Amino acid sequence: MNIPSIGLGTFRLQGQTVIDAVATGLELGYRHIDTAQIYANESEIGGAIAASAVPRDELFVTTKIWTEHLAGAKLIPSLKDSLHKLRMERLDLALIHWPSPGDAVPVAESLQALREAQRQGLTRLIGVSNFTIRHMEEAIAAVGADAIATNQVEIHPYLPNRAVADFAQRHGIHLTAYMPLAYGKVMTDPVIGAIAARHGATPAQVALAWSLRQGFAVIPSSTRRANLESNLRAASIALSDADMAAIGALAQGPAARIANPDGLAPRWD
Template sequence: MSIPMPAIGLGTFRLKGQTAIDSVRTGLELGYRHIDTAQIYGNEAEVGQAIAESGVAREQLFLTTKIWTDRYTRDKLIASLEESLARLRVEQVDLTLIHWPSPDAAVPLAETLGALAEAKRRGLTRLIGVSNFPIALLREAIALVGAGEIATNQVEIHPLLQNRVLAEFARSQGIHLTAYMPLAYRKVLVEPVIQRIAQSRSATPAQVALAWLLQQGYAVIPSSTKRENLASNLAAAGLQLSEAEMAEITALDRGERVVNPDFAPAWD
């Protein structure tokens, strides 16, 4: 039986080699059941090894990967996903995302989503979705496959960049959002408001930031190489912030984006 996406996942961006193996292995030991990787991370084989050696049953895991931008054509996408499955040592991933909109719209979205839908029909992936899609492209995706087929839009969201216009649109369409970079490369952790709330709650600043996201219905995929931080992040689900605390954190929004490559779309 397949499981729904757990609200807290383990991100693996920037984790390489043995570091990636150790982080995923430790995360699985601690109870993480949602692992997020991508073709461009160059660590699918390590993630697959950690999962294979963990003793955790495949059906208990929610595994996400993302197709990179040079594999968006119909002839390349499915073949690249099959290669990802081989590296991950699984027959199917739970979720496959388009990692970024096609740079300069080089490949029509209809072709890429069509190939992704075909991969789903073939059983290579259980669910499909998108990442880094602003409203205009999300509208296009909805027109092509229907909102019900888009399992999530994975985008940068944290207290310093709240993406409220996009979040409101996604909510209106019934599309779930996954917040990546939820701690903004630790920038969130030094905010005095978050530190004060953490101290008053006997929590960590990371737990406060993650709880703020979780209470809004987002999934979060923080990453860490330290057992203590991995355990602490997972425990954020048990922290319930008050309306006043939520409002204080919401007031921190200043549009501070930390991921903005030169091929990024026009953000909302």
């Protein structure tokens, strides 16, 4: 199974909220669920999946290794803990969530440990998240580009992340776009709104379709059933070249970046 193009993001969703979101998503047809150790919701997601009628082999579940667990001796035990919380024997995708702050743990050490976890059958695929071009170069040197299933990065119409996207494309590395709706900013954009009106779609669907047409997977987050259902239909929207160009012109550069935590974010490209 490849990475499904539309997934359900669970950042900042906890407790009954994430249980309900995942349960509703699975009912509506989502088969790609994205979480992370730092989200503190793996147990709830595991419970929601276990309570659903969806067979495990139809699901694609991703978690991300937190920075405290990137050292070679810590990574696999932390991944086993995630599997226990998720009530699973194997993940579909395990990612390095952020490069080690200050490069305290070399990329090669973390990627080689993740590769070993893959060999042990703890995860089907491995990859990275929030990796810059330099970090991707180090990851490629460590395990080869073919081993890196995706780089999950912030991408939306205001932050197309073109340098990273171009580098990844040249090396055959897939991209997953997180925050693809720019935390709701696309909903009130007049350019996106006009395109949506022409297609009989919502602005959210248009923003997602923009990423999908570029070959990215998207993992929007929502707790509302109507939005969850609507987001799934983004794959059916065929944007024209003119639409793509108009949305591409909305790029605002580094100031549009949403996920940029002090002490954690690398030096972006």
